Amino acid sequence: MSIERRVLLLAGAGTLAAPLSAPVFLRQAQAQTAPAAPAATPQAPGFYRYKLGGLTVTMVHDGFFQRPLDGFVTNKPLAEVQGVLRDNFMPTDSLRIPFTVTFIETARGIVCFDAGNGVLPAGATAGKMIANMAAAGIDPARVSTVVISHCHGDHINGLARPDGTRAFPNAEVVIAETEWKFWSDASNESRSPQGQRAYFRNIDKAFNPYRGQLRVVGDNAEVLPGIRAAAAHGHTPGHTAFHISDGNAQMMYVADITNRPMPLALHPDYRIIFDFDPEAAEATRKRMYDRVATDRVALTGYHFPFPAFGHMAKEGSGFRFHLADWSSQI
Amino acid sequence: MSIERRVLLLAGAGTLAAPLSAPVFLRQAQAQTAPAAPAATPQAPGFYRYKLGGLTVTMVHDGFFQRPLDGFVTNKPLAEVQGVLRDNFMPTDSLRIPFTVTFIETARGIVCFDAGNGVLPAGATAGKMIANMAAAGIDPARVSTVVISHCHGDHINGLARPDGTRAFPNAEVVIAETEWKFWSDASNESRSPQGQRAYFRNIDKAFNPYRGQLRVVGDNAEVLPGIRAAAAHGHTPGHTAFHISDGNAQMMYVADITNRPMPLALHPDYRIIFDFDPEAAEATRKRMYDRVATDRVALTGYHFPFPAFGHMAKEGSGFRFHLADWSSQI
Numbered sequence: 001m002s003i004e005r006r007v008l009l010l011a012g013a014g015t016l017a018a019p020l021s022a023p024v025f026l027r028q029a030q031a032q033t034a035p036a037a038p039a040a041t042p043q044a045p046g047f048y049r050y051k052l053g054g055l056t057v058t059m060v061h062d063g064f065f066q067r068p069l070d071g072f073v074t075n076k077p078l079a080e081v082q083g084v085l086r087d088n089f090m091p092t093d094s095l096r097i098p099f100t101v102t103f104i105e106t107a108r109g110i111v112c113f114d115a116g117n118g119v120l121p122a123g124a125t126a127g128k129m130i131a132n133m134a135a136a137g138i139d140p141a142r143v144s145t146v147v148i149s150h151c152h153g154d155h156i157n158g159l160a161r162p163d164g165t166r167a168f169p170n171a172e173v174v175i176a177e178t179e180w181k182f183w184s185d186a187s188n189e190s191r192s193p194q195g196q197r198a199y200f201r202n203i204d205k206a207f208n209p210y211r212g213q214l215r216v217v218g219d220n221a222e223v224l225p226g227i228r229a230a231a232a233h234g235h236t237p238g239h240t241a242f243h244i245s246d247g248n249a250q251m252m253y254v255a256d257i258t259n260r261p262m263p264l265a266l267h268p269d270y271r272i273i274f275d276f277d278p279e280a281a282e283a284t285r286k287r288m289y290d291r292v293a294t295d296r297v298a299l300t301g302y303h304f305p306f307p308a309f310g311h312m313a314k315e316g317s318g319f320r321f322h323l324a325d326w327s328s329q330i
Numbered sequence: 331m332s333i334e335r336r337v338l339l340l341a342g343a344g345t346l347a348a349p350l351s352a353p354v355f356l357r358q359a360q361a362q363t364a365p366a367a368p369a370a371t372p373q374a375p376g377f378y379r380y381k382l383g384g385l386t387v388t389m390v391h392d393g394f395f396q397r398p399l400d401g402f403v404t405n406k407p408l409a410e411v412q413g414v415l416r417d418n419f420m421p422t423d424s425l426r427i428p429f430t431v432t433f434i435e436t437a438r439g440i441v442c443f444d445a446g447n448g449v450l451p452a453g454a455t456a457g458k459m460i461a462n463m464a465a466a467g468i469d470p471a472r473v474s475t476v477v478i479s480h481c482h483g484d485h486i487n488g489l490a491r492p493d494g495t496r497a498f499p500n501a502e503v504v505i506a507e508t509e510w511k512f513w514s515d516a517s518n519e520s521r522s523p524q525g526q527r528a529y530f531r532n533i534d535k536a537f538n539p540y541r542g543q544l545r546v547v548g549d550n551a552e553v554l555p556g557i558r559a560a561a562a563h564g565h566t567p568g569h570t571a572f573h574i575s576d577g578n579a580q581m582m583y584v585a586d587i588t589n590r591p592m593p594l595a596l597h598p599d600y601r602i603i604f605d606f607d608p609e610a611a612e613a614t615r616k617r618m619y620d621r622v623a624t625d626r627v628a629l630t631g632y633h634f635p636f637p638a639f640g641h642m643a644k645e646g647s648g649f650r651f652h653l654a655d656w657s658s659q660i
Contacts, residue, residue: 044466046658047374063658089626089641089652096655125659136374296419306656311419322419323653325426326636328376328393329455 045135046100046128048307049330052298053246055104055226056330058136059300059307062099062116062158063126069095073263074278075271084263097260099154100308101129102253102300103136104227104244109144111224113242113253114302115167115206116158129158130167143168147223148175149255150236151183152199152274155302156206166209173210176219176229179238196236196276232257232288234281235274241288251298251309257285259303261312261321265289268318289319298324375465376430376458378637379660382628383576385434385556386660388466389630389637392429392446392488393456399425403593404608405601414593427590429484430638431459432583432630433466434557434574439474441554443572443583444632445497445536446488459488460497473498477553478505479585480566481513482529482604485632486536496539503540506549506559509568526566526606562587562618564611565604571618581628581639587615589633591642591651595619598648619649628654 046061072095073081082092102113120127133140146168149155161167182188184207189200207214217223219231219240232241235256242253258264259272268286271278292299293312300309301321310323376391402425403411412422432443450457463470476498479485491497512518514537519530537544547553549561549570562571565586572583588594589602598615601608622629623642630639631651640653 042467043379043658043660044377045374049373061658087643089643089654096657098655098657128658137372306658313417313419324419325428327426327428328373328391328458328636330373 046132046306047136048309048326049136050309050324050327051249051330052104052244052251053249055106055244055246055249057300057309058103058105058138059309060101060103060112060116060129060132060136060138061306062101062129062132063124064096064098065126065154066094066096069093072272073270074273075269076267081263081270084267088262088266090262095260097303098306098308099126099129099302100300100304100306101158101302102308103133103138103143106144106224106226108224109170110138110142111145111147111227112143112168113147113300114149114155114158114255115146117154118157118160118167119162126154127158140168141170143171145224146171146173147227147242148173148179149241149253149302150179150239151175151203151206152236152256153202155255157202159206160209164205164209171210172213172215173207174215174217174223176221176231176238176240177216178219178231178233179236179240180214180216182237193276195273230288232284234277234279234284236276239276239281239284251300252288252292254288254292254299254301256302257281257288258301261301261304261319265312265319265321266315290314293319376462376636377466378639378656379466380639380654380657381579381660382434382574382581383579385436385574385576385579387630387639388433388435388468389639390431390433390442390446390459390462390466390468391636392431392459392462393454394426394428395456395484396424396426399423402602403600404603405599406597411593411600414597418592418596420592425590427633428636428638429456429459429632430630430634430636431488431632432638433463433468433473436474436554436556438554439500440468440472441475441477441557442473442498443477443630444479444485444488444585445476447484448487448490448497449492456484457488470498471500473501475554476501476503477557477572478503478509479571479583479632480509480569481505481533481536482566482586483532485585487532489536490539494535494539501540502543502545503537504545504547504553506551506561506568506570507546508549508561508563509566509570510544510546512567523606525603560618562614564607564609564614566606569606569611569614581630582618582622584618584622584629584631586632587611587618588631591631591634591649595642595649595651596645620644623649 048059050057070078085092101116104111116129117126158167183203189197220229222228226245228243230241230243232239241255244251264270275281289312293314298311310321312319312321378389380387400408415422431446434441446459447456488497513533519527550559552558556575558573560571560573562569571585574581594600605611619642623644628641640651642649642651
């Protein structure tokens with residue numbers, strides 16, 4: 001590898017403490033004469049690629065949100081939830097909720113599933129999707145379709161830039177009929193649980209830039225060749241999963257049928273504060289996880305641990321998520 | 331983000347199809363007027379950072395080696411092993427063995443555990459450590475200590491460059507006494523199992539460049555402050571794990587007490603073709619995995635799925651590896 005190439009790699013990973021304008025020889029010299037200096041410590045970029053049949057899938061991380069564990073599961077004692085998390089080597093004081101957006105390269109352009117949190121204030125732990133897309137070489141202008149699972153802010157706020165223009169300038173936005181009808185009718189706000197009402201405020205800002213480019217489809221319709229909606233109501237009134245296939249290869253994007261699979265897939269009777277209709281959400285997740293586990297269909301989930309791609313296996317009265325092996329070879 | 335910075339990020343990830351000498355505006359224009367063009371599809375660089383107490387740990391991937399599953403586990407029928415792998419959503423025809431090197435930044439310099447496969451022919455799926463170190467901003471010249479767990483080629487061949495010079499020009503190499511005495515005595519070759527004899531050929535090439543910089547320590551000695559050897563004999567005569575701590579934070583680098591934890595930790599009675607003394611190896615892995623599971627000590631393993639950092643939990647008559655959550659925040 002040439003020195004120039006190596007420096008570009010370093011710059012690409014954001015690891016250069018020295019300014020980019022410093023001469024190459026100087027930066028090399030600094031590195032070689034200061035063996036004890038601590039390295040700059042950025043994380044690897046948050047993307048991961050794999051093949052689904054002939055399709056290339058890229059999982060793009062949008063960062064995470066941290067909240068108290070207390071109050072997250074609404075129908076079980078905190079100590080019980082903490083016990084499950086402790087058994088699985090997770091923190092028991094707070095819960096980290098990651099966000100990962102699934103991008104698929106098709107012959108007609110790039111399709112993504114949900115849109116991230118958008119631009120957040122400096123210092124926020126989420127809102128990293130655009131930077132991680134750049135690291136992955138995915139230009140937002142090449143996204144031809146944004147498929148929306150549901151209208152919670154962390155899934156739709158990334159549709160619009162802060163100035164109200166499209167984050168995906170050449171994209172159509174696809175959403176299932178039941179979900180769109182519910183959230184686009186402001187009169188539903190007063191009929192919603194208190195914790196769900198704030199979500200109505202995001203709708204116009206997110207969708208208005210795509211006027212004329214919004215495509216509302218049936219709750220179980222084919223969205224594009226090889227991509228089919230699968231009604232998964234409960235988390236929101238029209239929450240939708242999507243089945244993606246290429247030849248015999250298939251996977252489900254399950255969106256938020258659970259939040260993190262640990263503890264929520266292992267204990268599908270745990271109800272969480274973000275579910276609009278907890279009873280319907282529980283029935284949906286039991287039904288859909290049973291399907292993907294029985295048929296051994298791969299899946300991705302929006303709040304699954306990055307890179308958020310793997311399989312569900314039945315375990316006890318629930319399901320355990322098996323993250324797929326990370327591979328250096330796509 | 332400026333356009334220049336963005337292009338550097340793209341270049342760093344190796345995603346630019348256009349030559350680097352093309353003007354920036356041209357590359358931008360190409361991206362924006364060709365929405366349907368498939369993206370170049372490189373993988374994210376193979377490194378991952380996290381904190382162990384006040385220490386920064388970087389896991390650096392060296393790629394993988396693929397071999398037939400048949401013949402890997404020597405004391406169980408192939409169909410039984412295939413069943414376990416199928417249950418855990420792994421391929422049943424071939425086995426992918428990943429390599430990941432643990433780097434720890436200390437006040438005295440960087441310590442790494444084992445040295446990767448070294449430079450391999452173009453097209454090889456392993457030998458990626460130096461490139462991934464560059465992506466992580468780790469200059470080999472800043473490595474002050476290379477700690478060797480055992481003398482199999484995939485752990486030591488990366489010590490030397492093809493021209494016979496040091497891959498880590500400023501490093502000392504540390505190895506436990508029993509392991510060093512065995513492999514540095516060529517007369518042991520004829521006393522070794524057939525499958526182990528070829529490893530003797532690597533010893534001189536790997537270690538000779540470090541003449542005067544080789545430190546042989548006791549089998550359970552303190553290697554450096556906070557790093558202690560833990561005899562784990564069996565996989566090789568002097569195979570060694572290492573306990574790493576900073577304050578209350580601790581982890582074990584278990585090296586090859588098993589190869590991949592699935593199926594070998596779940597079934598610690600599975601014996602594999604690479605173990606020098608399979609009976610001793612089995613006793614060692616049962617003892618050490620029991621210790622880390624009981625004490626909830628974090629661990630890294632050389633052949634664990636990347637990023638190869640997590641915990642062991644007891645399950646059935648063995649142990650299940652729980653990969654730690656990937657986090658964008660170190």
